[in-house]
Amino acid sequence: MRRIIAVMVIVALFTAVGGVQVAAAESAPNVQAVWMATVFNIDFPNTKNNVMAQKIEFIDKLDKLKAAGVNTIVVQVRPKADALYQSAMNPWSDVLTGIQGQHPLYDPLAFMIAEARQRGIAIQAWLNPYRVTTSGTDLSALCATHPARLHPDWVFSYNNALYYNPESAGVQRHIVSTVEEIIKDYDIDAIILDDYFYPSNYPLPQGESKDGPTAAKRRQNVNDMVSKVSAAVKSSAKNVSFGISPMGIWKNKASDPTGSETTGSQGYYTVHADARAWIKNGWIDFIVPQIYWETGHKAADYETLVKWWANEVRGTDVQLYIGQGIYRDVVANQIDTQLKINQKYPEVGGSFYYGMESLLNNTVDCRAKILAFNQTAAPGAGIVASRSSGASADTAQAAQREGTVTASILNIRNGGGLQYAVLAKVARGTKVTVLDAKTGWYNVRLANGQTGWASADYVVLH
Secondary structure, eight states: OOSOOHHHHTTOOOOOOOBOOOOTTTOOSOEEEEEEOOGGGSSSOSSSSOHHHHHHHHHHHHHHHHHTTOOEEEEEEESSSOBSSOOSSSOBOHHHHSSTTOOOSSOHHHHHHHHHHHTTOEEEEEEOSSBOOSSOOOGGGSOTTOHHHHOGGGEEEETTEEEEOTTOHHHHHHHHHHHHHHHHHOOOSEEEEOSOSSOTTOOOOTTOOTTSHHHHHHHHHHHHHHHHHHHHHHHSSSOOEEEEOOBSOSOBTTTOTTSBSOOSOOHHHHSOOOHHHHHHTTOOSEEOOBOOSOTTOSSSOHHHHHHHHHHHHTTSSOEEEEEEETTSHHHHHTHHHHHHHHHTOTTEEEEEEEOHHHHHTTGGGHHHHHHHHHHHOOTTSSOOOOGGGTOOOOHHHHTTEEEEEOSSEEEEESSSSTTSOEEEEEETTOEEEEEEEETTEEEEEOTTSOEEEEEGGGEEEO
16 A cells, blocks of 8 residues: 555554455445455464464454444455465465464465455455565575565565566566465455555666656566456466456646546556556456545545546456545545545445554544445435445345346355355346345346346346
């Protein structure tokens, strides 16, 4: 998350992400997600090298988040080119035990998925693709099996930190393989990348401009990685979505007539991230711009940016969610105002909140405001009842009625719940007959006679 909390500046730039429900191709309006940052142990875990303490902590936070109306959690499973899951290619993260490469004696991601599923909460795997260290450039300080240590030609240093080189073909293959491994081994709902690509303001060769050949090549390197990850996700037999959470400003109007009426740091130049290209090429299923400013901000007004991003995704298959920086008191204080702004734009399907502790601690009453807003938000105005809200049509009224699928792709399962296996996938506009209903789910019959269960949030009855 860009320009993170002041207290973290002493430590270094870090990635913070929030969890929202973007169930693979079942993402629908009113996703309420929160980022769970693990780098520097920001949100998890508070205790290292203690399995029981970590499990208790996660369950406690998950229960509190569900009570706050969160229906998606975004867990940082790759904070520093390492893993909070069992991997054949990335070492165990030191945030778990204090020692990189040391087995934590359980599989955190598998545990998190199981607990989230029990509560009807979607879970996304948040990856930082390029960061190797947050501080220090000594490759020998990494564990012996770390890919960066095994492939020093993949790595470059900048500002006393190590990064994978986006230009390296080996790095691109490694990132794609990492994504494929997670999708194969874990029942996650989405893969999401944060806003860290090239190091912020990484110098260009002397005499070259921000639109020169080197800058263009860097953006192409990032685009190549994004397109390859997209292909890997789409080729998976599993129903997994792919999204990115870029900086809140693509370009300012001063740099490009089609940019936003803003004067802040531009992702296109600062980290060589061309979010417009990702949308236009259909490489991503959803996008979460980090609009962490308040309404009326001189350099980056909140609604100005929401409107700009809504226009960017309009007419595409890319779902828009808004990243909201409640770690800033000024934003937390006006979060209800921001949610009302989101509601004005049909393209906005919900919110990703950063940071988690601000939500859990109800900073400036933000949790209460978010919960109250989502309890009273009128369906159909860009925000609809969330999946985890328990909202569903009355069984008697729903049975034997015709319906139309509203999700871009909807899973048909062999039971009424996310824990059940997927029998089929149907596209937006598919007609179904509702045979029965229970809280949040419809038993439907497809045109070919196949029956199964579909989330009621994504079927409109006629």
